[in-house]
Amino acid sequence: MNVYRYEENPLITPADVKPYHPGFEVIGAFNAGIAKYKDEILMLLRVAERPVSPDPNVVLAPVYDPKAKKLELIELRKDDARYDFSDPRVIRDKTQSAGFAYLTSISYIRIARSKDGHRFTIDDGPFVYPSNEQETFGIEDPRVTQIGDTYYVYFSAVSPVGIGESMVSTTDFVSYNHHGMIFCPDNKDVMIFPEKVNGKYYALHRPTTKSIGMPEIWIAESDNLLYWGNHRHLAGLRPGKWDSARIGGGAVPFRTDKGWLELYHGATAEHRYCMGALLLDLNDPTKVIARSDKPILEPDAPYEKEGFFGDVVFSCGVAVEGDVVKMYYGVADTSMACAELSLQEILDSLTYN
């Protein structure tokens, strides 16, 4: 697989982004959804900002208060035996067997705009910011599906009641309508197909289960993009392979002559995130035709291997032009990069059922 990484990579780093919150530092500008709007490529960046604690013994956890409409800071002492601060992303409650109590940063969506797809200008403030009880810990990992002139932007909504997927829609990337939570917790990595197939909308999604089941890819259908059902399991983990511990949709699927191509992420138990491909039947996307035995992109460049959370490549969107797949992707939970791949080479690399 020939992979052409842009010379400008990483295209955007936290240092390029001015903090929106006074007294905060930007620790991530990554996992951006991609849209073509007018003559520009837009990155809908997930920007993560962390409060700078004045006391080295105190960790500050940011929590949005939707009633007061402002961000509150929860003070936690590092010597508080109840909490585990070892993961840079989350603060765990040791009395709970799984999950987390707080995030160390708050994420929101901010737009970067480009004419050439290489050099981006970052907006001064957020495009979508937490606004309700389901988003008090932030909104993460947006994807964008264009249907007609409307762009549907959906993202993980994180709060103490769970992580679900919420959606807004926009026609101008300035204002938007909020459509609430379209997939209830525990769910993320939703990908809405850009057109109806046999009269129905489809979406990939990734439930995280506690009782039984693994973090795998499901597919659902809808007639209005707001309400979803007929959930079916689509693709599972593969022991011993690059996608053995966790998979989820990545880029929004796009139509090819051979089928719907979905570039998805997979991780091992060691949290090494790679990108691979699933090919789904054009007339029935609940059918998997082919899949990558090996990744089409894996962490290799220094900016992919080192960062806030290293060894991660994680695409949320592509721009396709003829045979060229411009895959934008978050690196090391820190920055944004782009690589070009050949569509034909991707299709040829798959293992067909």
Place this chain on the structure above:
Amino acid sequence: MNVYRYEENPLITPADVKPYHPGFEVIGAFNAGIAKYKDEILMLLRVAERPVSPDPNVVLAPVYDPKAKKLELIELRKDDARYDFSDPRVIRDKTQSAGFAYLTSISYIRIARSKDGHRFTIDDGPFVYPSNEQETFGIEDPRVTQIGDTYYVYFSAVSPVGIGESMVSTTDFVSYNHHGMIFCPDNKDVMIFPEKVNGKYYALHRPTTKSIGMPEIWIAESDNLLYWGNHRHLAGLRPGKWDSARIGGGAVPFRTDKGWLELYHGATAEHRYCMGALLLDLNDPTKVIARSDKPILEPDAPYEKEGFFGDVVFSCGVAVEGDVVKMYYGVADTSMACAELSLQEILDSLTYN
């Protein structure tokens, strides 16, 4: 609270149910959905059957094979160090931190019919039996919502890919249409309201989350009963009370002058399951008006305290006649019972916001 338990309780026990599978024993006939059909009360029983192992060192786990259309038995040796057999309901994989690997029994839906609501005649075979990849470990805890002449029967669908909620519909309780999975894993305890409210259908549901969040009651909306969205958190756990560890919808909500009355179950960390009530706004069921500080029914009778899994009362449906709420409920994950309560007394017992 005056509670009149029927003298005939338990109304149905496993001994009353002839096994459907040769070589199996019925270990549960419980958690029945309730329907009024023609001049009868129907219990849609969850019947749980367990294979009788000829070898005391071997546990047999039943798994439905939808391709071969038959039930397979997985043999597990009791001395297999990988598995934990201590829970009578499930077989756990010790290498997994949570959840289960197999169930010890397989559940399906079987109908019991009665003219007087006290004495029931049990059908010879299943009404709804596992039929697809999402139901290979069985189907559990049905609820029934009547809308016009159609009865919607929905239940937990259990398989290695997760526990979600699937639905069938029937007009005669003989044949049915299968509508697939309406709420994806991890979810159960779905309750569909019996009429539209302000132009939308509503359902309570109970996600089980791994990342963050507790087993609490959510509400969703729909325009066709098949696709659901606009998920919102409705009611949470209450530390120190009877519903401190786990709650979920119980009986299908019904209209009263004061609001929609939902009789729900709550459990403590010690797995003591009681029934209480939530009152929701008639015109906006996403608003909680009142709630039970104390249970309206708690395990007390011997058949409620002792059984396959004791100290459990768990209602999936009621029949309401004027002021009389006939609450049918599963007891000790074993049998069915019924108690009558006064609607007015329930409403008077609530703590209003």
